Amino acid sequence: MKTKTNYNLGELAQILNAKLIGDKEQTIEEYYFDTRTIVCPTNGLFITLKGLQKSGAYYLDEAYQKGIRSFLVSSIPAQPKDGANYLLVQDVLVALQMLAKHHRQRFTLPLFGITGSNGKTVVKEWLYQLLWNEYNIARSPKSYNSQLGVPFSVLLIDEHNDLGIFEAGVSQPNEMQALRCILQPTTAILTNIGSAHLENFLDRRSLALEKIQLLEAAQEIIYPADDELIEELISSNPVFDSKRRITFGKSDKATVQLKQYQTINGQSSIDIEISGVLFNIIIPFTDQASIQNALICCASIYSLNKNLNDYKSKFEKLLPIEMRLEIKEAINNSILINDAFNSDLISLKNALDTLAQQSRERKVLVLTDILQSKLADKELYQKTAELVNPYHFTEIVLIGEKISAYKKLFKSYVRAYATTADFIAQLRQENVDHEVILLKGSRKFELEKISEQLEKRTHDTVLEINLENLRHNIQTYRSLLKPSTKLMCMVKANSYGTGSFEIANALQQLNVDYLGVAIADEGKELRKAGILTPIVVMNPEQHSYSTVINYALEPEIYTVRVLKLFLQKLQEKQISEPYPIHLKIETGMNRLGFKPEQLDEIIALLKSTNLVYVRSIFSHLATADMPEEQDFVRQQIAVFNKSYDYFVEQMAYRPIKHVLNSPGIVAYPEHQYDMVRLGIGMYGYSEYKDFMNRLKPTVQFKTVISQINEIEAGESVSYGRRYQAKRHARIATLPVGYADGIRRTLGNGNSKVNIHGHLATVVGTICMDMMMVDVTDIDCKEGDEVIIFGENPSLSQYANWLQTIPYEVLTSISTRVQRIYYKE
Numbered sequence: 046m047k048t049k050t051n052y053n054l055g056e057l058a059q060i061l062n063a064k065l066i067g068d069k070e071q072t073i074e075e076y077y078f079d080t081r082t083i084v085c086p087t088n089g090l091f092i093t094l095k096g097l098q099k100s101g102a103y104y105l106d107e108a109y110q111k112g113i114r115s116f117l118v119s120s121i122p123a124q125p126k127d128g129a130n131y132l133l134v135q136d137v138l139v140a141l142q143m144l145a146k147h148h149r150q151r152f153t154l155p156l157f158g159i160t161g162s163n164g165k166t167v168v169k170e171w172l173y174q175l176l177w178n179e180y181n182i183a184r185s186p187k188s189y190n191s192q193l194g195v196p197f198s199v200l201l202i203d204e205h206n207d208l209g210i211f212e213a214g215v216s217q218p219n220e221m222q223a224l225r226c227i228l229q230p231t232t233a234i235l236t237n238i239g240s241a242h243l244e245n246f247l248d249r250r251s252l253a254l255e256k257i258q259l260l261e262a263a264q265e266i267i268y269p270a271d272d273e274l275i276e277e278l279i280s281s282n283p284v285f286d287s288k289r290r291i292t293f294g295k296s297d298k299a300t301v302q303l304k305q306y307q308t309i310n311g312q313s314s315i316d317i318e319i320s321g322v323l324f325n326i327i328i329p330f331t332d333q334a335s336i337q338n339a340l341i342c343c344a345s346i347y348s349l350n351k352n353l354n355d356y357k358s359k360f361e362k363l364l365p366i367e368m369r370l371e372i373k374e375a376i377n378n379s380i381l382i383n384d385a386f387n388s389d390l391i392s393l394k395n396a397l398d399t400l401a402q403q404s405r406e407r408k409v410l411v412l413t414d415i416l417q418s419k420l421a422d423k424e425l426y427q428k429t430a431e432l433v434n435p436y437h438f439t440e441i442v443l444i445g446e447k448i449s450a451y452k453k454l455f456k457s458y459v460r461a462y463a464t465t466a467d468f469i470a471q472l473r474q475e476n477v478d479h480e481v482i483l484l485k486g487s488r489k490f491e492l493e494k495i496s497e498q499l500e501k502r503t504h505d506t507v508l509e510i511n512l513e514n515l516r517h518n519i520q521t522y523r524s525l526l527k528p529s530t531k532l533m534c535m536v537k538a539n540s541y542g543t544g545s546f547e548i549a550n551a552l553q554q555l556n557v558d559y560l561g562v563a564i565a566d567e568g569k570e571l572r573k574a575g576i577l578t579p580i581v582v583m584n585p586e587q588h589s590y591s592t593v594i595n596y597a598l599e600p601e602i603y604t605v606r607v608l609k610l611f612l613q614k615l616q617e618k619q620i621s622e623p624y625p626i627h628l629k630i631e632t633g634m635n636r637l638g639f640k641p642e643q644l645d646e647i648i649a650l651l652k653s654t655n656l657v658y659v660r661s662i663f664s665h666l667a668t669a670d671m672p673e674e675q676d677f678v679r680q681q682i683a684v685f686n687k688s689y690d691y692f693v694e695q696m697a698y699r700p701i702k703h704v705l706n707s708p709g710i711v712a713y714p715e716h717q718y719d720m721v722r723l724g725i726g727m728y729g730y731s732e733y734k735d736f737m738n739r740l741k742p743t744v745q746f747k748t749v750i751s752q753i754n755e756i757e758a759g760e761s762v763s764y765g766r767r768y769q770a771k772r773h774a775r776i777a778t779l780p781v782g783y784a785d786g787i788r789r790t791l792g793n794g795n796s797k798v799n800i801h802g803h804l805a806t807v808v809g810t811i812c813m814d815m816m817m818v819d820v821t822d823i824d825c826k827e828g829d830e831v832i833i834f835g836e837n838p839s840l841s842q843y844a845n846w847l848q849t850i851p852y853e854v855l856t857s858i859s860t861r862v863q864r865i866y867y868k869e
């Protein structure tokens with residue numbers, strides 16, 4: 046049974062008041078705005094928007110190559126494409142919003158619209174976790190809450206849904222208007238109004254007024270009772286008089302009142318009063334934000350006229366949303382994507398999209414019964430198979446009796462097992478080879494047992510890399526650049542120690558223009574793993590020219606001698622096309638590069654051959670991170686400019702010109718020229734502290750407590766007895782030492798680690814594989830998590846303890862520490 050939620054192009058043209066060039070009968074079932082996620086092109090409509098770096102036409106070409114034949118555009122390409130259909134509108138984003146609004150109006154379902162400065166995604170996901178078995182819920186994927194994300198999310202509503210939960214975010218004035226028209230919430234939730242990141246808003250009041258517009262559109266509103274500004278704005282506006290108002294907070298005026306809470310053993314026990322009735326819930330979190338978010342969920346449940354007591358056990362099992370998906374290196378050159386925290390169709394789709402971005406030929410899916418859905422089994426697994434089949438898995442493993450019964454719907458080589466243990470019993474590690482494996486399922490199936498068998502290493506000490514924060518940091522740097530400025534990301538030394546392939550792959554997904562490596566072998570590894578982005582080798586050693594050419598890497602040329610040798614190699618290899626090279630000008634670093642006075646010699650050589658052409662000319666700043674050395678920077682830049690101009694005059698073409706590294710982008714954006722080279726900034730570090738506040742830490746080094754010892758005053762710890770307890774003390778041993786890259790100078794009180802938000806001092810001498818910390822005053826137990834650096838202590842704090850710089854810290858963490866990559 047499929048009632049009609051899809052549109053054909055003729056109908057879309059009518060709804061959007063668009064001109065249609067093409068087939069009006071063509072049905073549209075999927076909407077794409079990102080070419081990387083295209084999997085079912087046949088009935089897909091590509092929303093052709095201009096990107097930050099590239100034009101709409103560029104993405105249209107890419108989408109066409111991926112098989113898309115229908116496009117929403119604001120101009121028709123100059124070169125018509127075979128068999129393509131175009132919906133021509135004035136403004137593509139506005140048209141998409143119009144469509145979403147129309148789509149929303151076709152359904153009468155109750156809909157929560159959530160706005161606020163923090164907690165939108167958590168509240169949305171938690172409400173889903175609390176309510177999935179009572180409603181067929183449509184909700185925003187990930188944190189889709191923008192002008193583009195909201196319409197895209199709303200288009201996912203179909204006739205099965207009987208509740209919607211959507212986020213709405215604003216980053217500039219006048220954005221909520223469009224979102225409220227699209228969402229038409231029946232209940233609007235305002236989580237809070239922050240004051241820290243006002244960004245494009247004048248003050249807190251104007252930000253609040255913008256967000257409150259969402260509430261004006263709803264019949265029922267949920268908002269904080271403890272915020273005077275919000276209370277004032279709402280009670281002074283007659284629009285709200287007729288609405289049902291539910292407030293939450295500590296104030297005794299709050300409808301849903303937080304009476305008190307206690308935190309014990311990683312849980313919070315929260316007492317809540319609603320209309321004189323007391324309730325108690327327990328959540329597995331202890332931080333303030335989680336308590337607040339839980340309170341908002343209680344208010345939402347109350348708004349549905351439900352009894353909180355019926356949700357107690359679900360509150361106890363709430364999952365953190367940032368723990369959703371992890372990407373790990375697995376045995377035999379494979380990659381493991383582990384998403385075994387929740388199981389529903391939206392999160393399955395997200396996981397499948399992450400998998401599609403991994404360039405491995407063999408793709409394996411391990412999928413369990415889907416528990417968080419209210420659909421009847423037949424329909425549920427039909428939909429599941431429809432989602433999964435277009436990804437063309439090499440192999441699918443189904444676990445669970447329900448999904449196994451629908452084995453025939455899946456079009457791959459399928460094996461089915463009743464339990465995870467049955468599957469593991471026949472799993473042979475040697476059969477896993479160069480593949481990407483997605484583990485997707487519900488917690489109950491304990492897919493982590495499969496993950497344990499497939500993970501490359503099982504050391505408790507890991508370096509976590511948050512790919513979402515990496516993306517955030519890159520966007521933050523991009524915001525300092527003109528749209529036309531190209532971006533090179535430096536991935537030398539295994540991306541500053543964070544891992545080569547995964548970081549390069551993430552950067553390729555982000556459409557960076559260039560990758561920079563130090564030596565040819567690093568470039569070769571990236572090419573072998575399927576990275577296609579242009580790669581510059583900064584320090585090509587002379588025995589590596591063959592590798593450079595064989596793997597289409599682009600060398601930096603820094604002396605006449607190197608140029609001659611490289612030309613000789615090109616000749617030997619009989620390369621016919623001119624080969625791209627990059628000239629490095631020495632302007633003050635006195636490391637590698639041509640002195641300006643050597644330019645004539647190079648230019649003469651270049652004029653005498655057509656084996657190479659200069660794709661870029663660059664130099665490197667010695668003091669971009671030192672405000673007191675601005676004069677030196679300007680002197681370097683003057684020399685660089687002069688050399689560049691001279692080259693252009695002599696050769697009559699303009700290579701890409703670039704000079705800025707991460708600190709340079711922040712301090713000298715006026716010298717961004719055609720490209721910049723971003724390195725350490727990707728990891729959330731900058732010498733410019735104000736700017737650093739806008740970045741997020743990408744790397745977290747962590748471990749666990751192996752053992753806790755109680756010692757008496759006078760007893761000593763570790764080699765050399767350098768620590769002696771002055772009182773009865775609890776000492777935790779951590780499975781990490783100098784062989785992992787923790788330098789010995791950090792021992793004996795010289796650094797701290799973070800356990801449950803408290804700092805514990807490192808005591809005694811650091812050993813090869815272990816170190817000890819004093820946890821006398823910290824409530825913790827064996828097995829608990831320990832942060833060596835991340836948010837607090839930060840990478841720069843840790844570098845300070847070592848009297849070095851974050852660059853050296855990151856590149857010194859040894860290879861036995863597993864790198865784990867998180868998305869979202």
Ligand SMILES: *Cc1c(COP(=O)(O)O)cnc(C)c1O
Pocket residue numbers: 535537583665705706707708722723724725726
């Ligand atoms: C490493 C490197 C960079 C990046 O420097 P950051 O300070 O990490 O931004 C830029 N350019 C060159 C030539 C480099 O070697």
